[in-house]
Amino acid sequence: MNAGIRAGANRASAAVDALGPVAGTYLLILALRSPTTIDVGGLGPIDFGSPFYLYAGSAFGPGGLRARVGRHLRIAGRSHWHVDYLRQAAEPRRVWYSTVDVRLECAWADAASALPGVSPVPRFGASDCRCRSHLFAAARLPGIAEFRRRLEASWTASIRSAFGPSATVRLFELRL
Numbered sequence: 001m002n003a004g005i006r007a008g009a010n011r012a013s014a015a016v017d018a019l020g021p022v023a024g025t026y027l028l029i030l031a032l033r034s035p036t037t038i039d040v041g042g043l044g045p046i047d048f049g050s051p052f053y054l055y056a057g058s059a060f061g062p063g064g065l066r067a068r069v070g071r072h073l074r075i076a077g078r079s080h081w082h083v084d085y086l087r088q089a090a091e092p093r094r095v096w097y098s099t100v101d102v103r104l105e106c107a108w109a110d111a112a113s114a115l116p117g118v119s120p121v122p123r124f125g126a127s128d129c130r131c132r133s134h135l136f137a138a139a140r141l142p143g144i145a146e147f148r149r150r151l152e153a154s155w156t157a158s159i160r161s162a163f164g165p166s167a168t169v170r171l172f173e174l175r176l
């Protein structure tokens, strides 16, 4: 391992440690190294040709965000989730997350789908819900401010009733 790769790995692990074991929802932004076709578990072969991919997930298991995001940042040996397959060919660039104690990944997927110039990868990461997808191809790296606007626009009645009418979205960003 050369010094540059080691420095990058150390920076990523320090960022993940800072997340703590809290539960939350996140958007992982991956940069594809080069166009490729990947056999994604039960979905079969999928062509990946966009420079960026946005994946909406949540972390409510043991270890919370630190464990789940840490898994995404390491190159997993064995693919379990759909996103693990894509991760083999792409590098994490951003993680946006909130620590609201409610699963919001479907709302986050909806907000990501509303960003300009993105398109869904059908059924990817959405085996257990009614969303069209939890993964979106993007021609450019989106900014967190535009994502926040989409998220607030899709802030649903049920979320408002859980957190109050003045609930705001507190978003955090890891730059990798």
Ligand SMILES: [Zn+2]
Pocket: 105, 106, 109, 126, 129, 130, 131, 133, 134
């Ligand atoms: Zn969903």
